[in-house]
Amino acid sequence: MFEPRFKVIFLDDALLFLTHISEGAREKIFYNIDKIIIKNDPEIFKKLRDDIWEIRTFYAGLQYRILAFWDKRKPASTLVVATHGFIKKQDKIPPKEMDKALKIRTLFFENSY
Secondary structure (H helix, E strand, O other): OOOOOOEEEEOHHHHHHHHOOOHHHHHHHHHHHHHHHHOOOOOOEEEEEOOEEEEEEEEOOEEEEEEEEEEEEEOOEEEEEEEEEEEEOOOOOOHHHHHHHHHHHHHHHHHOO
8 A cells, every 4th residue: 555645635726626527537637636646647737837836637538637736834734725627628738727726826825824
């Protein structure tokens, strides 16, 4: 049995995204998350910029993306905080999605201790 490297938590927008996609896509996303908490896979989990990371899932011809950031404030628990998700239709991350993730990250750290 492998020890998880971190825990993933989902903020409201990420949970809402997960409820609006197919069960198969949702299962594949959780399968990919289970993989990255045990071993780093840059094809699935990679840093974009400004401390924002993406969890990438390809399922049934669609590219699903969940944006996230690290919360390492408590030494006993390292968290990856999923901000929101979207279905990607182009090669680059849309600027509005990056802006949304950054805004959510700022609010998260301002409103928690």
